[in-house]
Amino acid sequence: MKPFQGKIILKKNRIESIEWIPGSVIIINDNTFAEFKNAWAYPGFVDCHGHVAALGSKLSELDLSKCRSAEECIEWSLLNPGFRGIWLTGRGWNEELWATQTFPDLNILDFYYPDIPVYLSRVDGHSAWVNSKALQLAGVDKFTQDPKGGMIIKDKSGNPTGVLIDNAMDLVKKNIPKYEKEQLSELILKACHNLASHGLTQVHEADLHPENVKVFIELDRENKLPIKIKSYLSSQKDEWKNYDYLPSTFNNFSICGLKFYADGALGSRGAAMFDKYNDSDTKGLLLIEPDELFQKAKIGLEKGFHIATHAIGDGANSMVLKTYSRLIKEGITNKDSILRLEHAQTIRTEDLKYLEHDNIITSIQPIHCLSDAPMAEKRLGDNCKYAYPWKSILNSGGRLAAGSDFPIESHNPFIGIDAFVRRIPFDRNDSWYPEERLSRIEALEAYCIAPHQIFDNDFQYSENLVDMTADLTILNNNLLVCNENDIAKTKAVATFINGKLIDN
Ligand SMILES: [Zn+2]
Structure with a gap:
């Protein structure tokens, strides 16, 4: 196989003939004439392993990957909110890129979102930043034990800080409604x-x-x-x-x-x-x-x-x-x-x-x-x-x-x-x-x-x-x-x- 240039005549869904002309790809069928200069044609590319709906949700969700602080995440969420049911959801924050280099906490989320549950997953998908409303709906409080393979980060007084690691994420995530x-x-x-x-x-x-x-x-x-x-x-x-x-x-x-x-x-x-x-x-x-x-x-x-x-x-x-x-x-x-x-x-x-x-x-x-x-x-x-x-x-x-x-x-x-x-x-x-x-x-x-x-x-x-x-x-x-x-x-x-x- 080699990439090809020239005039490609199609008949229905098949290639009927090809005339080699260097420089561009011209595609002709009953009702199309399309010319692509300095281009090459290939048999259709295939991706043999992916997850279509998950890509759609990644493309649609609130994306926090460019934010450089917890405050920026909030600002961005107010400008580009993404909801699933009543839940504000988003992804992509990375505290390694912030000046503080520390995990965020629920206080700032609670200030801006006191009444709606918020669930924001970290860039690697292995931790989540949530607010008090989300914890409350999940019944997670200072008495909740870490699940196997997960951790509820807690402050000195034992209260959850709003960051959940690995399997602890599921405690809250399971309450987010499925897509309609x-x-x-x-x-x-x-x-x-x-x-x-x-x-x-x-x-x-x-x-x-x-x-x-x-x-x-x-x-x-x-x-x-x-x-x-x-x-x-x-x-x-x-x-x-x-x-x-x-x-x-x-x-x-x-x-x-x-x-x-x-x-x-x-x-x-x-x-x-x-x-x-x-x-x-x-x-x-x-x-x-x-x-x-x-x-x-x-x-x-x-x-x-x-x-x-x-x-x-x-x-x-x-x-x-x-x-x-x-x-x-x-x-x-x-x-x-x-x-x-x-x-x-x-x-x-x-x-x-x-x-x-x-x-x-x-x-x-x-x-x-x-x-x-x-x-x-x-x-x-x-x-x-x-x-x-x-x-x-x-x-x-x-x-x-x-x-x-x-x-x-x-x-x-x-x-x-x-x-x-x-x-x-x-x-x-x-x-x-x-x-x-x-x-x-x-x-x-x-x-x-x-x-x-x-x-x-x-x-x-x-x-x-x-x-x-x-x-x-x-x-x-x-x-x-x-x-x-x-x-x-x-x-x-x-x-x-x-x-x-x-x-x-
Ligand atoms: Zn896969």
């Missing part, structure tokens, strides 16, 4: 348009609660979804079984698979490792036993679902790979079904063999490596050599499908390609374990070829683009030859889906 259907629709559409503006023609929704499926189906029926969404239903607690959904494709929306969790995350030391963490006496925890995963996946496969399992630690990845292998060995499925490892952040060398043997898809979010490297060094020490093993996966015959885990990380795919190619963490100047870097072609394949070939029966891919489904991403850059430093600065000029220009 109309609100949820708005958030989904906002997210989809933003995703399209970054050149994404398709995303995989990596954990969709079946309760919300109907909202997507309705938007799709009304032809409102601007991009294609493949969804994986929340299934750890068999949530999907309470609904009648089976694998199905609607218009732009489809239900493809079931999502499971084998372990937690590296930052909180919840990822299940073979060895103890470098900075703790623990090994993390499996969230599901191998046999349970086997049984749940078996039922899903028999109904025709793809199976996607979150696995971060090398222990969790090993367990999932062996479970998938057992499903094939016992004839419950074959190598043609879609078995995905989500994240696959650490894999021991001896387990890489399963990837090719059982045709396992690794769903990778390269940007995590750029954010996580300093933390990963603390947690893993020498075992970092097994971490974010992109080239090792390809060398062992595995297949990569790229994504970002938006909104936890940016959904800008060019930061992801830059991560694959240069692998320079955000706080560094040099490549981190450079032997795991990918070539530009390999990185592009993971974003705009493999996702179509692996997951998309309806998408016709073609090496020379003739006859290809006309999902196209037009960029201001040729990612194969541009200066390496410019990869992350690339901008999407336009996105076409089924031959139709998407306006953002």
Whole structure:
């Protein structure tokens, strides 16, 4: 595949012909003539792991990330209030950037918001700043004990200060009402348009609660979804079984698979490792036993679902790979079904063999490596050599499908390609374990070829683009030859889906 310029004639949702003309991309169909100067066209970019509604709420909520003091947070909240029911909610404050460098407290919130509950989460999502009204509704006071895995920060007299850490956040958060259907629709559409503006023609929704499926189906029926969404239903607690959904494709929306969790995350030391963490006496925890995963996946496969399992630690990845292998060995499925490892952040060398043997898809979010490297060094020490093993996966015959885990990380795919190619963490100047870097072609394949070939029966891919489904991403850059430093600065000029220009 190489980016192309020239005159592209479309017929319905297919590319009928291409005439190479250097300098620009011209797209012509029955009622469109669109010219993009100094641009290149690519098969539509796909993000294979994200959370659409969560991105919508991130884009819509009060954003405190630019505030430089508690007072500024209040000022900003008064100018840009964001409500869920009667609750004022927001996110993104970071006391490390403030002159005080200390946690805020509830007094200032109580002064401006005496009567409505306020819940503001910190930039990392691991603590929340709340007011007295919110604590009162949750029944949290000086006598409330810290929950397991959480802390209610208290002053000298034992009264809560208004900052809750980790699991203590849930004491208050559980009272915030869910989005109304109309609100949820708005958030989904906002997210989809933003995703399209970054050149994404398709995303995989990596954990969709079946309760919300109907909202997507309705938007799709009304032809409102601007991009294609493949969804994986929340299934750890068999949530999907309470609904009648089976694998199905609607218009732009489809239900493809079931999502499971084998372990937690590296930052909180919840990822299940073979060895103890470098900075703790623990090994993390499996969230599901191998046999349970086997049984749940078996039922899903028999109904025709793809199976996607979150696995971060090398222990969790090993367990999932062996479970998938057992499903094939016992004839419950074959190598043609879609078995995905989500994240696959650490894999021991001896387990890489399963990837090719059982045709396992690794769903990778390269940007995590750029954010996580300093933390990963603390947690893993020498075992970092097994971490974010992109080239090792390809060398062992595995297949990569790229994504970002938006909104936890940016959904800008060019930061992801830059991560694959240069692998320079955000706080560094040099490549981190450079032997795991990918070539530009390999990185592009993971974003705009493999996702179509692996997951998309309806998408016709073609090496020379003739006859290809006309999902196209037009960029201001040729990612194969541009200066390496410019990869992350690339901008999407336009996105076409089924031959139709998407306006953002
Ligand atoms: Zn995710």
